[in-house]
Amino acid sequence: xxxRILVLNGPNLNLLGSREPDVYGAVTLxxxxxxxxxxxxxxxxxxxxxxxxxxELVDWIQSAASDQDGILINAGAYTHTSVAIHDAxxxxxxxxxxxxxxxxxAREDFRHHSHISALxxxxxxxxGAASYQLALxxxxxxxxxxTA
Numbered sequence: 635x636x637x638r639i640l641v642l643n644g645p646n647l648n649l650l651g652s653r654e655p656d657v658y659g660a661v662t663l664x665x666x667x668x669x670x671x672x673x674x675x676x677x678x679x680x681x682x683x684x685x686x687x688x689x690e691l692v693d694w695i696q697s698a699a700s701d702q703d704g705i706l707i708n709a710g711a712y713t714h715t716s717v718a719i720h721d722a723x724x725x726x727x728x729x730x731x732x733x734x735x736x737x738x739x740a741r742e743d744f745r746h747h748s749h750i751s752a753l754x755x756x757x758x759x760x761x762g763a764a765s766y767q768l769a770l771x772x773x774x775x776x777x778x779x780x781t782a
Contacts, residue, residue, distance in 0.1 A: 637777045638678055639770065640702040641670065643684035644710030646691055650735075661763040673767045677774050688716055695722040704729040704773045706766065713738075713748045720749040729776055734759035734770040 644661060651662035658692055659670075667682045674680050681702065685691050685704055691712065705728055713732070723730050730769030732750045751757050755776055758769045 635778070636676060637703045637774055638692065638701065639674070639678045639680055639773060640698045640705045641667075641682045641766070642679055642694060642705060642707045642709070643682075644691060644712045645686040647708060647710055648684050648686070666763050668738060668764055668770065670764060670766050670770060676768060678770065680770075688712055688718055690717075692718050692722045695719065695726055698728055699726040703777055705729070705732050705733045706733060706769045706773060707750065708733050708735070708766075709750060713750055713753060716749055720753065723750060723753045729773060729780075731769040731773045732757045733765045735762050735765055736760060 647663055650666070651660055663684060667680075670689075671680050683694060685694075691709065703771065705723070707719075707730060709716065709722075709731070711721055712738065713734070730753060731751070732748060732754040738748075748757070756769070756772050758765045758772065761768060
């Protein structure tokens, strides 16, 4: 079965590859998208998006309820600040995996709190670009177990 997965990327992730490569790595967002599509193979159809605007991310989460099976989200800084994204995820009721390139718990204290984690079926952080693959594998496993 092919699962439909919305992959959302929040603010500043469009700068990957040049923004703090010592923290986020040298892979661009386009590189991550390509890697994830290849990794998905026949198990998932990926809809990969990025926005620096909270409202646009909320709109995409809301619309996912009608045409997606689950969501992977790297909300960037909105992870720590956005009640609106939390509420949208809660409202749609789709399984969500939160992910981060860096280990947020080894960074500044304000990054230790997430408005998304309590709603997520899992959280992956600290593995660089591979965090996306690990999150996808977890979500596909969850979806497969719950549709079998």
